[in-house]
Amino acid sequence: MRLIEMEITRQDWKSMLCGCGGSAEHLARDLLQLAGKGPLQRPSHVSLEEHVWSPVILWEPAPAVTSVALAALADDVAPTAREWFLDLLQCVVAGEGTDWESAGRGLDLPELCRGLAVQGLWLLYEEVMSNRSPGAAGTAFEILGVVEPDRARLQRVREIAADWLPVCCRTGLCDDNLRVDR
Ligand SMILES: [Zn+2]
Ligand SMILES: [Zn+2]
Incomplete structure (x- = not known):
């Protein structure tokens, strides 16, 4: 198992509420697919807009996705996958607001994501x-x-x-x- 897979499997996606309104469980598969570690065995693009980020708000899985994107940069992933993870990282650190539920729990998701990215x-x-x-x-x-x-x-x-x-x-x-x- 590589760093990226380790970081994906470490997160409790099932308990997170995705921007699409369902459980964030599907993000584990989407991130593996981006990295080229899914059933296709090659990187294949999938947009996480409206699931993890949008131009105005971030959703609960955003900090976990930030950690996965950093693990991808530390790992040996294909150049296209590297660029997708960098794009994803840019979208989350540029986040401006926090989804209503997470905000209700006192979370500031853009701040959390930027704090992780600094690491x-x-x-x-x-x-x-x-x-x-x-x-x-x-x-x-x-x-x-x-x-x-x-x-x-x-x-x-x-x-x-x-x-x-x-x-x-x-x-x-x-x-x-x-x-x-x-
Ligand atoms: Zn979703
Ligand atoms: Zn520039």
Whole structure:
């Protein structure tokens, strides 16, 4: 068993309420499919919009999905799967609100997800610096733009990676769209 499978099986999906209104149990299968560890044995895209995240709110499974996405980055997954997990991570850290039930239990899901993503700081920096693909480097940099408390370090990496970062990251254009006021 690999890291990604370990992290997926560790979560209690059944007890979480998914954005679709049912149990979040199906997310375990969806995440395995994204990683290429499902019955297809190759990465196959599945959207978790309206299940885990939406442009306005996050649902209960979002922190668990954040942990799985970080485990995927630490694992040896196919390049397409890496990019999907980075996209997913970006969607959850950009979350603005918390679903009604979770909020009622005092949870702030966007804050929880950003707190988890900060723990994967060096995975994200590694993704930027490795320059495996310009898209992945840009997405990782934009996630750091949201969660990195040390802005001077982010700026330094922006300069070092200037040759391959997308123009929005290089110029700081995406900072304004992504920075979360805290
Ligand atoms: Zn669902
Ligand atoms: Zn950018």
